[in-house]
Amino acid sequence: MKxxxxxxxxxxxxxxxxARPQFPAAEKSAQSSARGAESVRFLFPEQVxxxxxxxxxxxxxxxxxxxxxxxxxxxxxxxxxxxxxxxPEKSGINVSAVDFPIGADYSFSxxxxxxxxxxxxxxxxxxxxxxxxxxxxxEAALRYQACDSNSCYPPKMIPVALNIVAK
Amino acid sequence: MKRNHxxxxxxxxSLALMFWAGWANxxxxxxxxxxxxxxxxxxxxxxANEYVSPLQGKPAPGFxxxxxxxxxxxxxxxxxxxxxxxxxxxxxxxxxxEIPWFLKLREQYAGQGFEIIGVSSDDLDKDDKAKLFxxxxxxxxxxxxxxxxxxxxxxxxxxxxxxxxxxSLPTSFFIDRKGTVVAQTVGLxxxxxxxxxxxxxLAGGQ
Numbered sequence: 001m002k003x004x005x006x007x008x009x010x011x012x013x014x015x016x017x018x019a020r021p022q023f024p025a026a027e028k029s030a031q032s033s034a035r036g037a038e039s040v041r042f043l044f045p046e047q048v049x050x051x052x053x054x055x056x057x058x059x060x061x062x063x064x065x066x067x068x069x070x071x072x073x074x075x076x077x078x079x080x081x082x083x084x085x086x087x088p089e090k091s092g093i094n095v096s097a098v099d100f101p102i103g104a105d106y107s108f109s110x111x112x113x114x115x116x117x118x119x120x121x122x123x124x125x126x127x128x129x130x131x132x133x134x135x136x137x138x139e140a141a142l143r144y145q146a147c148d149s150n151s152c153y154p155p156k157m158i159p160v161a162l163n164i165v166a167k
Numbered sequence: 168m169k170r171n172h173x174x175x176x177x178x179x180x181s182l183a184l185m186f187w188a189g190w191a192n193x194x195x196x197x198x199x200x201x202x203x204x205x206x207x208x209x210x211x212x213x214x215a216n217e218y219v220s221p222l223q224g225k226p227a228p229g230f231x232x233x234x235x236x237x238x239x240x241x242x243x244x245x246x247x248x249x250x251x252x253x254x255x256x257x258x259x260x261x262x263x264x265e266i267p268w269f270l271k272l273r274e275q276y277a278g279q280g281f282e283i284i285g286v287s288s289d290d291l292d293k294d295d296k297a298k299l300f301x302x303x304x305x306x307x308x309x310x311x312x313x314x315x316x317x318x319x320x321x322x323x324x325x326x327x328x329x330x331x332x333x334x335s336l337p338t339s340f341f342i343d344r345k346g347t348v349v350a351q352t353v354g355l356x357x358x359x360x361x362x363x364x365x366x367x368x369l370a371g372g373q
Binding site: 080081108111114116147148150152153154 | 305355
């Protein structure tokens with residue numbers, strides 16, 4: 001009985017192995033539907049209240065469009081364009097530093113060995129702000145370079161306007 | 168008891184023979200499949216392309232851009248040849264995937280009158296000489312690293328508008344011997360689709 005079971009199992013394995021091999025499915029040439037669209041949006045806050053003349057941390061929330069990713073502030077290769085926060089000099093406000101989150105590892109399906117450092121979904125920058133008493137409009141910008149699964153888009157800048165009330 | 172052992176031995180020997188035959192068959196089919204894949208080109212029917220270029224069937228916009236040595240390269244210079252005009256950038260990861268395919272396809276179809284022109288879409292600060300020098304050097308380094316032996320021109324943004332505003336990279340236009348755009352691909356597509364479009368460009372305008 002045991003020998004018969006062994007024989008049936010072995011035959012099944014042999015038949016499975018000799019089955020016709022499958023060709024990989026032909027790659028579908030999916031075209032990007034998000035061509036030219038804004039890949040990143042500044043979510044909030046529009047206004048913050050901070051103590052005057054004291055260093056404060058303001059969290060700035062952004063969202064990367066679904067299916068897209070942008071390079072982190074520290075991409076793994078020099079050729080890739082990092083995400084940067086650009087702050088113009090303005091009297092009354094000082095942004096001494098910006099903390100960027102650590103990027104998540106990402107690989108394109110066509111190049112699984114190459115690991116990129118990216119932001120996808122929602123991400124938060126922490127700006128270290130000191131302001132003189134009063135109301136200030138910070139007109140900063142986020143510079144990024146986005147890609148989806150098979151296309152990349154030229155670097156872009158989006159405005160980040162923040163009303164700072166320092167008391 | 169001895170008879171049973173003999174029967175068992177015979178069954179095991181048969182099984183081993185079947186395994187070996189099955190494995191040999193599998194290997195042979197696998198190798199045959201690989202050989203077929205190497206020579207396989209899937210012709211893409213028109214309806215399979217979701218994106219149809221607005222330039223399709225129209226004359227490719229003429230241009231004259233500098234190559235990496237400062238020499239002018241014009242599309243008109245390639246009249247009579249099928250041309251693949253490929254927009255790429257150093258920061259574009261999918262663009263790098265196509266380059267080895269382009270090199271092989273160029274070699275394969277050069278005898279039939281096929282050429283590739285790479286158009287770098289990297290930003291160039293024309294007003295800042297030092298920056299411009301660095302930016303050009305980065306492009307040269309990339310071209311050397313990727314062993315791009317076909318002509319490469321810079322300042323692709325200058326011709327992006329007539330080509331429909333090339334926004335996503337890579338983007339390729341396939342131009343026949345009479346200078347008509349016969350196909351366009353946006354984003355990374357399969358090697359088969361590229362080869363199929365090259366054949367269209369070679370067949371057109373004769």
